[in-house]
Amino acid sequence: PTRVMAIANQKGGVGKTTTTVNLGTALAAVHRRVLLIDLDPQANGTTGFGIQVEPGRPTSYEVLLGEASAAQAVVPTAIPNLSIMPTTVNLAGAETELVDQPLREYRLRNAVQPLLGEYDYILIDCPPALGLLTINALVAADKVLVPLQCEYYALEGISHLIRTIERIKNNFNERLDIQGIVLTMYDRRNNLSEMVADEVYRHFGAKVYDTVIPRNVRISEAPSHGKPVLLYDVNCAGSQAYIHLASEMLRRDSEL
Amino acid sequence: PTRVMAIANQKGGVGKTTTTVNLGTALAAVHRRVLLIDLDPQANGTTGFGIQVEPGRPTSYEVLLGEASAAQAVVPTAIPNLSIMPTTVNLAGAETELVDQPLREYRLRNAVQPLLGEYDYILIDCPPALGLLTINALVAADKVLVPLQCEYYALEGISHLIRTIERIKNNFNERLDIQGIVLTMYDRRNNLSEMVADEVYRHFGAKVYDTVIPRNVRISEAPSHGKPVLLYDVNCAGSQAYIHLASEMLRRDSEL
Ligand SMILES: Nc1ncnc2c1ncn2[C@@H]1O[C@H](COP(=O)(O)OP(=O)(O)OP(=O)(O)O)[C@@H](O)[C@H]1O
Ligand SMILES: Nc1ncnc2c1ncn2[C@@H]1O[C@H](COP(=O)(O)OP(=O)(O)OP(=O)(O)O)[C@@H](O)[C@H]1O
Ligand SMILES: [Mg+2]
Numbered sequence: 001p002t003r004v005m006a007i008a009n010q011k012g013g014v015g016k017t018t019t020t021v022n023l024g025t026a027l028a029a030v031h032r033r034v035l036l037i038d039l040d041p042q043a044n045g046t047t048g049f050g051i052q053v054e055p056g057r058p059t060s061y062e063v064l065l066g067e068a069s070a071a072q073a074v075v076p077t078a079i080p081n082l083s084i085m086p087t088t089v090n091l092a093g094a095e096t097e098l099v100d101q102p103l104r105e106y107r108l109r110n111a112v113q114p115l116l117g118e119y120d121y122i123l124i125d126c127p128p129a130l131g132l133l134t135i136n137a138l139v140a141a142d143k144v145l146v147p148l149q150c151e152y153y154a155l156e157g158i159s160h161l162i163r164t165i166e167r168i169k170n171n172f173n174e175r176l177d178i179q180g181i182v183l184t185m186y187d188r189r190n191n192l193s194e195m196v197a198d199e200v201y202r203h204f205g206a207k208v209y210d211t212v213i214p215r216n217v218r219i220s221e222a223p224s225h226g227k228p229v230l231l232y233d234v235n236c237a238g239s240q241a242y243i244h245l246a247s248e249m250l251r252r253d254s255e256l
Numbered sequence: 257p258t259r260v261m262a263i264a265n266q267k268g269g270v271g272k273t274t275t276t277v278n279l280g281t282a283l284a285a286v287h288r289r290v291l292l293i294d295l296d297p298q299a300n301g302t303t304g305f306g307i308q309v310e311p312g313r314p315t316s317y318e319v320l321l322g323e324a325s326a327a328q329a330v331v332p333t334a335i336p337n338l339s340i341m342p343t344t345v346n347l348a349g350a351e352t353e354l355v356d357q358p359l360r361e362y363r364l365r366n367a368v369q370p371l372l373g374e375y376d377y378i379l380i381d382c383p384p385a386l387g388l389l390t391i392n393a394l395v396a397a398d399k400v401l402v403p404l405q406c407e408y409y410a411l412e413g414i415s416h417l418i419r420t421i422e423r424i425k426n427n428f429n430e431r432l433d434i435q436g437i438v439l440t441m442y443d444r445r446n447n448l449s450e451m452v453a454d455e456v457y458r459h460f461g462a463k464v465y466d467t468v469i470p471r472n473v474r475i476s477e478a479p480s481h482g483k484p485v486l487l488y489d490v491n492c493a494g495s496q497a498y499i500h501l502a503s504e505m506l507r508r509d510s511e512l
């Protein structure tokens with residue numbers, strides 16, 4: 001069955017896009033059929049693959065408004081087994097345009113329905129907010145993967161995210177669950193990372209992935225080349241971490 | 257005259273809150289009367305000072321809804337000359353609650369009007385989005401200070417921010433202007449920071465502050481102690497950079 005996963009956290013800059021792009025690439029590299037959906041008007045996920053959306057081509061914005069089907073908006077990437085539903089900054093208009101529309105929370109879920117079966121994984125990159133775009137991702141998803149930056153402010157926001165996921169589960173999508181928490185930008189040289197990591201293990205136990213993504217400059221260089229870090233420099237610590245993350249995820253999924 | 261400044265950038269995690277908290281503290285340290293307004297439902301600016309909002313006390317949420325005056329919501333901090341209008345996660349409800357209210361973009365501007373004259377600087381910390389909360393800050397402000405992380409994705413989003421500021425200037429607040437761009441999390445050890453900095457100087461010239469905020473772990477440790485970095489470790493590179501930023505800002509303001 002297709003696993004649909006929202007990559008969400010309202011805290012900004014914690015590695016949502018980086019995780020969507022690179023986890024997606026690592027899963028595709030082990031022959032899983034992967035679709036990425038860019039649901040952030042910043043469109044960083046789209047440019048992370050060097051994709052320029054041609055004028056007039058449908059994106060996740062048109063799909064949410066019901067002006068295009070999901071299949072029409074999906075495009076291939078340079079990576080075998082990996083497709084993307086790109087977006088542009090126009091997506092920022094969706095929240096206001098859908099505010100009084102019926103079933104506004106189910107738009108993505110209903111649009112993605114016909115694609116189930118064609119992919120093993122669908123990963124949805126969310127904006128740094130808990131508005132209608134992220135809600136659409138949480139309603140469409142079976143699971144939520146939470147990238148958590150090893151910083152104090154990021155730790156603070158986690159309880160609000162958990163409460164929002166509970167609310168979506170109770171009102172819109174009863175199968176929704178946190179699949180896991182991935183520690184990102186872990187810096188061995190400073191105590192803060194360790195302090196945050198300890199705190200997260202204490203609260204979330206087995207939900208926390210063993211794989212920790214280190215702070216690694218090659219990860220932040222890759223987007224300027226329009227490539228996932230696995231293509232930019234497969235031997236760097238960042239790429240290796242995302243390869244391990246993918247295999248840990250596959251192991252966890254097969255145990256369910 | 258009171259200078260009202262929005263600290264804004266829709267890209268997440270670029271140092272908006274860190275800049276509001278520490279620039280505010282540095283200005284207060286040189287005897288400017290400063291008010292910080294926390295307009296982000298994450299309330300990181302509020303906890304950056306170790307402030308717990310007591311139940312029932314008004315916050316920026318009640319001020320936007322017109323249920324409390326700005327003066328009622330302002331509380332002192334442990335730092336002389338520095339007050340804050342704190343917030344809680346309830347603020348997340350304001351965007352939907354104000355969606356069809358008259359003058360919804362002017363709520364903060366009108367609320368802050370009676371406070372002008374009591375402060376030399378009012379700094380408004382914005383959430384990582386360009387929705388109604390950030391729009392309220394841009395309509396209330398005279399100037400926008402843009403923290404820009406020295407990373408590729410952060411650079412990409414700058415043109416959309418500029419267009420939004422232009423739109424607000426043309427429709428709601430003709431005095432609005434970009435006061436400056438501050439490079440944050442600059443890492444001397446990697447080329448990416450230099451590449452981004454060069455690009456920013458090329459596009460924005462004199463608007464770019466000479467003061468660059470280095471990546472400095474003491475900055476990210478300070479919030480876990482509920483203190484601005486100037487109080488946590490005044491001699492570290494991070495504190496020194498924010499002290500320089502404050503004096504550069506005072507110089508720029510006196511030249512106008
Ligand atoms: N492990 C890492 N090591 C170094 N840099 C990283 C790492 N992960 C992400 N980055 C960089 O940090 C910045 C923030 O990451 P990213 O944009 O993926 O976060 P995000 O949560 O998607 O942000 P937003 O909230 O704006 O959507 C980016 O410039 C990215 O290149
Ligand atoms: N110069 C710096 N050096 C090291 N860490 C920093 C620096 N500036 C900010 N940080 C840390 O980086 C993280 C992001 O900064 P901050 O929260 O201020 O960004 P923001 O733009 O306010 O984020 P958001 O978009 O979520 O509101 C925080 O954990 C902060 O402590
Ligand atoms: Mg992102």
Ligand SMILES: [Mg+2]
Nearest residue numbers: 272273296300
């Ligand atoms: Mg912030």
